[in-house]
Amino acid sequence: NAGVTQTPKFRVLKTGQSMTLLCAQDMNHEYMYWYRQDPGMGLRLIHYSVGEGTTAKGEVPDGYNVSRLKKQNFLLGLESAAPSQTSVYFCASSGGTSAAGEQFFGPGTRLTVL
Amino acid sequence: AQSVTQLGSHVSVSEGALVLLRCNYSSSVPPYLFWYVQYPNQGLQLLLKYTTGATLVKGINGFEAEFKKSETSFHLTKPSAHMSDAAEYFCAVSEGPGNTPLVFGKGTRLSVIA
Numbered sequence: 001n002a003g004v005t006q007t008p009k010f011r012v013l014k015t016g017q018s019m020t021l022l023c024a025q026d027m028n029h030e031y032m033y034w035y036r037q038d039p040g041m042g043l044r045l046i047h048y049s050v051g052e053g054t055t056a057k058g059e060v061p062d063g064y065n066v067s068r069l070k071k072q073n074f075l076l077g078l079e080s081a082a083p084s085q086t087s088v089y090f091c092a093s094s095g096g097t098s099a100a101g102e103q104f105f106g107p108g109t110r111l112t113v114l
Numbered sequence: 115a116q117s118v119t120q121l122g123s124h125v126s127v128s129e130g131a132l133v134l135l136r137c138n139y140s141s142s143v144p145p146y147l148f149w150y151v152q153y154p155n156q157g158l159q160l161l162l163k164y165t166t167g168a169t170l171v172k173g174i175n176g177f178e179a180e181f182k183k184s185e186t187s188f189h190l191t192k193p194s195a196h197m198s199d200a201a202e203y204f205c206a207v208s209e210g211p212g213n214t215p216l217v218f219g220k221g222t223r224l225s226v227i228a
Contacts, residue, residue: 004157033215040123042204042220043158058215090157101146101208103216105157 002026004106006091012112013081021076021109023091030095032074033058033103034066036087043090049074081113116141116207120219128227133177133192135222137205140186147188148206148216149179158204164188175199200226 007022023032030051035043035058045058049068063085065077074093078085088110092103121136139145146165150158162173169181175198179190188205202223206216 035218040220042218044218045215048215092158101214101216102148102160102163103158105150105159107157108155 004091004093004104006089006106006109008109009107010110012114013078014114015082017081018077018079019081019111020078021089021091021111023074023076023093023106024072025074025091025093025104026072027093027104028071028095029093029104030071031093031101032068033092033094034064034074034076035090035092036060037090037108038087046076046089081111083113085111086113087111116145116209116217118205118207118217118219120203120205120222122222123220124223124225126225126227127195129197130194133190133195133199133224135190135203135205135224137179137188137190137219138186139188139205139207141207141209143209146208147179147181148208149173149177149188149190150204150206150218151175152202152204152221154201161190161203195224195226197226197228200224 004025033048034046047066049055052071055066067075091106094103117140119138148163149161164171164181172178177192205219208214
């Protein structure tokens with residue numbers, strides 16, 4: 001049982017390049033989330049999904065797109081990376097028997113945009 | 115809208131001393147409250163949560179927190195700090211029940227001095 005995994009762990013992009021971050025969970029959770037973490041800012045919600053085929057915007061969605069084609073996967077895309085998107089990205093999932101909405105986090109992806 | 119305020123971005127304590135990390139929240143509905151811990155270069159791990167019922171909640175690693183509705187607080191405490199407690203701690207709130215997105219505080223970095 002791997003929990004929540006994220007690919008890749010590190011990435012360096014040039015301004016204008018695109019990339020996709022992959023999140024996978026093996027807990028059969030309905031809900032999945034993407035956050036970014038910046039120093040002194042805590043975690044801010046980018047997008048989330050309440051089930052396969054559905055997505056919704058969070059607090060800071062601009063410049064990002066997401067897709068949830070399979071229940072276990074949640075993809076975060078950057079179409080044209082900007083230096084302001086340099087951050088650590090965390091994926092999380094929740095659901096199952098936890099009525100309290102406890103979220104389980106992946107190890108993070110450290111992205112640098114030059 | 116919900117919000118979380120963590121007082122003190124950095125707290126330093128001596129080994130064996132009391133740990134007190136402060137969290138105040140605002141919510142228009144009865145909140146679900148969480149404390150997460152993040153060790154360097156890792157994802158977030160749940161320490162404890164409050165949903166309903168007993169207002170004093172015990173978590174892992176000897177931590178506990180008390181929900182005080184009148185003070186809109188959910189402070190985290192540990193009677194005796196250990197070097198391994200050095201980490202960043204995040205308080206979070208959701209509108210619960212269910213799997214609604216969490217709103218996080220900006221975090222408090224705990225240092226433990228030998």
